[in-house]
Amino acid sequence: xxxxxxxxxxxxxxxxxxxxxxxxxxxxxxxxxxxxxxxxxxxxxxxxxxxxxxxxxxxxxxxxxxxxxxxxxxxxxxxxxxxxxxxxxxxxxxxxxxxxxxxxxxxxxxxxxxxxxxxxxxxxxxxxxxxxxxxxxxxxxxxxxxxxxxxxxxxxxxxxxxxxxxxxxxxxxxxxxxxxxxxxxxxxxxxxxxxxxxxxxxxxxxxxxxxxxxxxxxxxxxxxxxxxxxxxxxxxxxxxxxxxxxxxxxxxxxxxxxxxxxxxxxxxxxxxxxxxxxxxxxxxxxxxxxxxxxxxxxxxxxxxxxxxxxxxxxxxxxxxxxxxxxx
Amino acid sequence: xxxxxxxxxxxxxxxxxxxxxxxxxxxxxxxxxxxxxxxxxxxxxxxxxxxxxxxxxxxxxxxxxxxxxxxxxxxxxxxxxxxxxxxxxxxxxxxxxxxxxxxxxxxxxxxxxxxxxxxxxxxxxxxxxxxxxxxxxxxxxxxxxxxxxxxxxxxxxxxxxxxxxxxxxxxxxxxxxxxxxxxxxxxxxxxxxxxxxxxxxxxxxxxxxxxxxxxxxxxxxxxxxxxxxxxxxxxxxxxxxxxxxxxxxxxxxxxxxxxxxxxxxxxxxxxxxxxxxxxxxxxxxxxxxxxxxxxxxxxxxxxxxxxxxxxxxxxxxxxxxxxxx
Numbered sequence: 004x005x006x007x008x009x010x011x012x013x014x015x016x017x018x019x020x021x022x023x024x025x026x027x028x029x030x031x032x033x034x035x036x037x038x039x040x041x042x043x044x045x046x047x048x049x050x051x052x053x054x055x056x057x058x059x060x061x062x063x064x065x066x067x068x069x070x071x072x073x074x075x076x077x078x079x080x081x082x083x084x085x086x087x088x089x090x091x092x093x094x095x096x097x098x099x100x101x102x103x104x105x106x107x108x109x110x111x112x113x114x115x116x117x118x119x120x121x122x123x124x125x126x127x128x129x130x131x132x133x134x135x136x137x138x139x140x141x142x143x144x145x146x147x148x149x150x151x152x153x154x155x156x157x158x159x160x161x162x163x164x165x166x167x168x169x170x171x172x173x174x175x176x177x178x179x180x181x182x183x184x185x186x187x188x189x190x191x192x193x194x195x196x197x198x199x200x201x202x203x204x205x206x207x208x209x210x211x212x213x214x215x216x217x218x219x220x221x222x223x224x225x226x227x228x229x230x231x232x233x234x235x236x237x238x239x240x241x242x243x244x245x246x247x248x249x250x251x252x253x254x255x256x257x258x259x260x261x262x263x264x265x266x267x268x269x270x271x272x273x274x275x276x277x278x279x280x281x282x283x284x285x286x287x288x289x290x291x292x293x294x295x296x297x298x299x300x301x302x303x304x305x306x307x308x309x310x311x312x313x314x315x316x317x318x319x320x321x322x323x324x325x326x327x328x329x330x
Numbered sequence: 331x332x333x334x335x336x337x338x339x340x341x342x343x344x345x346x347x348x349x350x351x352x353x354x355x356x357x358x359x360x361x362x363x364x365x366x367x368x369x370x371x372x373x374x375x376x377x378x379x380x381x382x383x384x385x386x387x388x389x390x391x392x393x394x395x396x397x398x399x400x401x402x403x404x405x406x407x408x409x410x411x412x413x414x415x416x417x418x419x420x421x422x423x424x425x426x427x428x429x430x431x432x433x434x435x436x437x438x439x440x441x442x443x444x445x446x447x448x449x450x451x452x453x454x455x456x457x458x459x460x461x462x463x464x465x466x467x468x469x470x471x472x473x474x475x476x477x478x479x480x481x482x483x484x485x486x487x488x489x490x491x492x493x494x495x496x497x498x499x500x501x502x503x504x505x506x507x508x509x510x511x512x513x514x515x516x517x518x519x520x521x522x523x524x525x526x527x528x529x530x531x532x533x534x535x536x537x538x539x540x541x542x543x544x545x546x547x548x549x550x551x552x553x554x555x556x557x558x559x560x561x562x563x564x565x566x567x568x569x570x571x572x573x574x575x576x577x578x579x580x581x582x583x584x585x586x587x588x589x590x591x592x593x594x595x596x597x598x599x600x601x602x603x604x605x606x607x608x609x610x611x612x613x614x615x616x617x618x619x620x621x622x623x624x625x626x627x628x629x630x631x632x633x634x635x636x637x638x639x640x641x642x643x644x645x646x647x648x649x650x651x652x653x654x655x
Contacts, residue, residue: 066402100435109434116401117434121425127391128426131398138354138380138404158421161391168386325436326470328494 009218011287017059017217018278018288019296021051024075025275026304027084031074031091031105034308035252040091043120044105047075049247052274053178054079056220057146057240060228066114066132066145068125071106072178072246073118076148080115082108084303085310094314101317102325122183123149123156126175130162133173133237144231145173151241152183154198155191160205163239167205170236174227175202177241178214184250185260202239214242215272218281245269331514336506338480339369339445342487343407345516347377350405353491356383356396357409357446366411367447367506393419393444397427397496400442407491410446413500414460419444427496428471443490445499447506448476449540449590450627450638459627459634461591466498467568467600473521474567476500478542480510482565485519493521502540524571526578530560533584533648536575536601538563541588541639548644559586559648567597575601576608583614584651588639593621618647 028046035044047054054075058067069076077087082098090097091105098110106120116132119125129147136143153159154177166173177198181188188195199209212223220242227238247270248256257263282288333341347353354377359366361374361384374382385392389410396406410416416423423444431439450459466474473495477483483501490497527542528549537545542563549559560578564570579585585605587598598619605617623637 098435099433099437102435103433107433109437111434111437116398116438117430119426121421124394124421124425127394127422128398128401130391131395131400132402133398134395135399135402135404138399158390158394161388162394164386164388165391165395325432325434327473328431328436328439328441330494 009285009287014218014278014282014287015292015296017055017221018275018282019300020055020079021217021275021278022296022300023084023303024051024055024078026300027078027087027307028074030304030308032252034091039312040105041093042104043071044091044252045072045250046248047072049269049273050178050180050214050244051075052217052220053176053214053242053244054148056217057176057224059221060224061144061146064114065143066116066136067148068116068129068132068145069118069148070122070125070150070153071118071120072150073106073108077108077110077115077118080110080113082110082113082115084307088307088311089314092311092314093316094311095317095321096310096314100321123153123158125149126153126159126162127165129173129175130166130171133166133171134169137172142232143172144228146176147173148176148178150183151177151179151181151188151192151198154201163202163205163207166237167207170234172231172234173237174224174231175237175239177239178244179241180244180246182250182260185254187260199239199241207237207239209239209241211241211243214244215274215277217274217278331512332509333480333512334507334509335480335483335501336367336369338484338512339487339501340371341512342484343370343491344373344376346488346491347381352403353405353407354381354383355407355409356385356392358385358387358411360384360409365409367503369506370409389415389418390422394422394426396442397422397430397440400440401430401438405441405491406443408442408444410444412458412503413446413448413462414458416444416446416462423466423472423496424469428469431495432471439494440496441494442496443487443499444496445487446501447503448500449502450634451503453629453631453634455629456626461589461622463500463567464591464595464597467597471496472568473497474500475521475565476539476567477565478505478539478563480508480512482519482525482563484512485517486521486565488518489521492518500539504540508543519565522566522569522571524562524564524574526560526574527563528559528561530558530582532557532582532652533559533586534575534578534582535559535561535586535588535644535648536564537561537588538565538567539590541590544639544641545588545644548641548648551641552645552648557648557652570601570604572604572608576605579605579609580612583612585613586618586620586644586647586651588620588644590622590638592624593619594624596621615651618651620644620647
């Protein structure tokens with residue numbers, strides 16, 4: 004039986020992408036503990052299916068932009084893990100030459116237009132990317148990732164209104180992981196039970212998707228991206244997801260605002276486990292494939308750390324470059 | 331050719347938009363209304379609504395949109411109906427426009443002009459009368475321009491539009507109707523170059539935007555009392571042409587800085603610090619600052635007049651400095 008989108012190489016690719024993010028993030032936590040990485044570090048563990056599923060539906064020339072929990076989107080877009088890790092290390096070989104850091108990854112050749120750390124502040128930028136492609140009559144789509152914590156922000160509302168008003172080719176993906184730092188959605192968002200209503204109230208089509216199911220995310224995105232590319236205006240996706248670890252490295256996985264049991268419950272729906280079960284039950288892969296993928300990804304992450312570790316720090320002369328574009 | 335400041339800005343944008351289709355104008359009432367202050371008169375008719383984009387009242391949203399469009403290769407001109415409304419877009423200006431080139435290690439850039447009237451007009455009240463240039467000058471990654479004459483406005487706006495960085499271009503409501511000679515044909519004025527607007531020997535006055543006009547009147551009056559002041563208009567506030575100011579101070583030995591903005595942490599404080607560091611030994615007396623009062627702008631006319639520098643205060647400062655009666 005051939006199910007569309009259930010081709011062996013496709014599903015193993017999705018699994019590999021999620022596995023890469025998972026192992027990369029675990030390694031980042033380890034490097035943080037060793038003080039190789041400093042500052043704020045927000046890990047994407049548990050949410051991998053959203054970035055991987057959504058980005059799998061894009062063309063290489065489409066734009067993607069994210070908030071501060073951005074490693075997953077950057078890696079899913081195809082950025083070199085060594086250059087991403089080097090950026091987290093603050094090295095000269097980092098994606099942004101050490102000037103951005105974990106929250107501000109940018110990979111312009113891969114159309115990853117950045118991670119931004121003011122909640123809601125990058126959503127207008129996404130409408131601008133979409134405005135530019137429409138202005139130039141290009142058939143490109145812009146995808147904008149943000150957490151549900153951005154929904155109550157004024158800038159999100161201004162951007163949604165402009166996107167709807169001008170029928171901009173942008174897909175808003177709300178990664179609803181239930182908590183804005185330590186505040187549950189029901190204590191922050193009036194329409195917490197369906198944040199997609201926020202978009203609908205502006206006349207933007209919206210859909211909710213299981214953000215732990217990478218195939219569901221990808222399939223919804225394929226449909227939505229086609230529609231948006233065809234000029235039907237903005238779309239809003241609410242991806243229900245969950246972060247398995249704390250908000251940042253200083254926040255434990257559970258304690259103040261959620262119980263251990265709650266986290267354990269969600270871990271049962273780990274996006275990697277779910278896809279693995281689907282692959283095995285559909286005979287699209289075998290245990291040996293997963294062993295092989297673990298080995299490959301493990302090597303990629305190990306060499307990313309090695310590259311980052313052996314890379315030089317920026318020289319003091321870099322301090323004043325890039326403040327202004329010179330030419 | 332005698333043009334108003336408003337017409338000079340209109341010409342600058344029109345010429346640039348004709349030569350580069352990536353440039354578009356966006357803001358409240360810029361299109362069918364012809365601009366709140368009629369700076370974009372005739373634009374929507376010539377360039378169409380795709381390039382002259384009327385927005386809802388949503389400064390953070392459309393400024394952010396323009397920054398995003400600039401990241402994707404367009405060259406937006408954002409018109410803020412007044413610079414006061416830029417406060418609503420400060421997150422976009424400070425956190426995004428000014429930093430994206432740096433944070434991305436030079437991968438992305440934001441070629442963008444944000445322009446509109448700053449400073450007080452007449453009795454517009456506290457929320458519509460602010461001179462916020464010091465705020466913008468404080469932020470690395472922004473260029474800030476505040477021209478006083480139609481000639482400078484045209485040449486500098488064209489340079490701002492051709493620049494590949496975010497540029498804050500501050501006009502003034504009370505300047506829009508002022509007239510001046512604007513050369514025929516196309517020209518640009520380089521960003522970061524001051525101009526000596528009047529040559530003198532006894533004291534140097536640095537003044538920009540609206541304050542330049544009253545400073546030149548004050549200089550005229552002082553001249554009748556045989557005090558010859560040299561008047562310098564930095565025109566670009568950041569990057570500041572310190573060399574021209576310092577050269578003048580070395581000649582006159584006295585410096586007065588006139589600004590409409592609030593005194594505390596005002597632009598004049600920075601200029602004074604820079605001049606002290608570069609030419610302390612040449613100063614015959616402490617630098618004098620003539621500034622706006624540190625109060626929210628009152629509505630009542632006599633109170634408003636008292637809050638804004640005038641000719642008499644400039645004259646008084648010069649005389650105090652030069653030891654004249």
